[in-house]
Amino acid sequence: MLIKGEIMLPCGEVHWKILPAISRELAECLEKEKVTRTRIAQVIGTSPAAISQYISGKRGGMKLSKDAAGACRALARKIASGKLKDSSINTEIAKILSVAKGTGLGKNDPCIICMSPKKVKT
Numbered sequence: 001m002l003i004k005g006e007i008m009l010p011c012g013e014v015h016w017k018i019l020p021a022i023s024r025e026l027a028e029c030l031e032k033e034k035v036t037r038t039r040i041a042q043v044i045g046t047s048p049a050a051i052s053q054y055i056s057g058k059r060g061g062m063k064l065s066k067d068a069a070g071a072c073r074a075l076a077r078k079i080a081s082g083k084l085k086d087s088s089i090n091t092e093i094a095k096i097l098s099v100a101k102g103t104g105l106g107k108n109d110p111c112i113i114c115m116s117p118k119k120v121k122t
Contacts, residue, residue: 024060
């Protein structure tokens with residue numbers, strides 16, 4: 001649990017703020033595209049109950065940038081049309097994450113576990 005005023009590592013920010021916001025936006029967009037909540041849960045990798053919380057606004061409260069929200073809408077259209085393989089969805093979500101986080105994703109971030117392409121010597 002985060003304490004008010006606590007400094008969050010970039011991976012924590014991604015996990016606790018940005019990914020839930022992307023999941024919320026994507027769930028809302030997919031529902032507008034008439035995708036079932038069961039399918040939305042499958043796409044996002046969570047339960048239908050969690051999707052209900054995203055859509056009702058109980059999860060994923062951070063507001064995304066216009067670019068990230070637009071990328072979620074575009075991804076929802078691709079998924080709803082069947083023009084995107086399920087195996088590519090996580091890659092597309094990762095691209096949205098980069099847009100939402102900004103161009104600094106992985107640059108000068110202290111989390112070598114999540115962000116570094118190099119092996120850490122022990």
